Amino acid sequence: MKKVTIIGVGLIGGSLAIALREKGLAETIVGVEVSPQNAQKALQLGLIDKIEQLPDAILESELVVITTPVDTTPLLAIKTLNLLKDNNQTGTVVMDMGSTKAELCSVIEHHPLRGRFVASHPMWGTEHSGPQSAVSGAFEGRVAVICDRELSDDNALELVEELYAHLSMKMLYMSAEEQDLHTAYVSHISHITSFALALTVLEKEREEDHILDLAGGGFESTVRLAKSSAKMWVPIFLENKYNVLDVLRENIHQLQIIRRLIERDDAEGLIAAIEKANKIGKILNKS
């Protein structure tokens, strides 16, 4: 592609930029970035060729990728599609890479250029954020969820599918509602439990040195996601509120069951619960 525009040059947008360059998929990468510091960093790191403001940034762009926190995505999607419509720029494809989809897809539902939009969620991320956290080899071997594909034009869908194939991703198709449900169950809840674990330990263990000294490898991996940014995750939890609350209630329920088993010294019940939990290992080892 001659010109690709990335709106939001942070962890995801930056890592995408690196991949686009490494795979030779974009001649020019233009960034749109509200934070002057992040814009400066992204330029310094060579992630993008230049920073432009939104009206100019999409001109002559073949692909516009929105990689901002999910609370800002719907409006940016509409604004981008409006500009394309105003410019009669109907060949450009617009995509997002966010973690929630129902709100976004409902906001753009009736836009005359809805077909130019491809709603997608590559299942990759780290606990870090900002352009300085962008890495090479992101996305590789992971799943890219594409939502409501029947609402995208064939050639728009193909462009995005080819892009993800170049990133060595495996495509998975579902509706926006299904994606939000499954992502709450598998991704969003992990972040909540990790935040809660960090808060628990900070509450109980007032001496920081004890945390540092006694944290074995197990604690560090379980609490890793608790380093994730509020700016990214609060909008996800609120946009996907009902699914997140549903799985969070189940998680509290499971903890209460374990608590009662321990209270009653029910070794057999605990063994049964843990052996059931062990099943997750077998499922994940299939990959």
Added chain:
Amino acid sequence: MKKVTIIGVGLIGGSLAIALREKGLAETIVGVEVSPQNAQKALQLGLIDKIEQLPDAILESELVVITTPVDTTPLLAIKTLNLLKDNNQTGTVVMDMGSTKAELCSVIEHHPLRGRFVASHPMWGTEHSGPQSAVSGAFEGRVAVICDRELSDDNALELVEELYAHLSMKMLYMSAEEQDLHTAYVSHISHITSFALALTVLEKEREEDHILDLAGGGFESTVRLAKSSAKMWVPIFLENKYNVLDVLRENIHQLQIIRRLIERDDAEGLIAAIEKANKIGKILNKS
């Protein structure tokens, strides 16, 4: 040392055996193992030189290390000290490497050879178990907690301190009660939240393929400990019941706070909670 005896040749005992060999610390390593399969595997893998039964295994041994599940440790400790007493074998040092200490230290409290025992907990482990999971380089750079050091003879303590120093571990001293409290706060709760997360996802996400496909790196690291064995962890939870329940109640409380913040769409409250949780990253990065 000419002869070291390891009672329980699994993940911990096996990894210790590898380290003893690599550092040239033991001429002969004898294993005591209730599971014939594990005994056979440990011999095949060359972790130990021979398997012996308990009365013989400790004869002429300079160091006896108990690395069995914590519910079996107190009785094995007493039996081992009794045998040493019967043999008038008062030069031998006995140590354990388990995750809970109050029950153990209370059981051996009045033994005439209490001074030959060193209660310790090296803060290392993986989600795997059995001799086939033993690895080289285990323990390195981690903390070894030594409990109630004033109850051990000076030369017994020195032997164990030297051993851990050879394994590149940093020593930390506390009472058995303090160790159980802090370990519940930092290690035991991580395992409970991971088991509960696995059970939550298995409950909500009935289609295993969705779990496999949608599990980003975040989910895998958060749920990794859920692969841990019931045989090892149920005794830990029950031996350390009151500390574990205390921190588990706090964890449920923190999840309930997050749940209420999401229910009320309280973005500011969520941001404050997550930014507080983020502190854990700064603490862990000190290491």
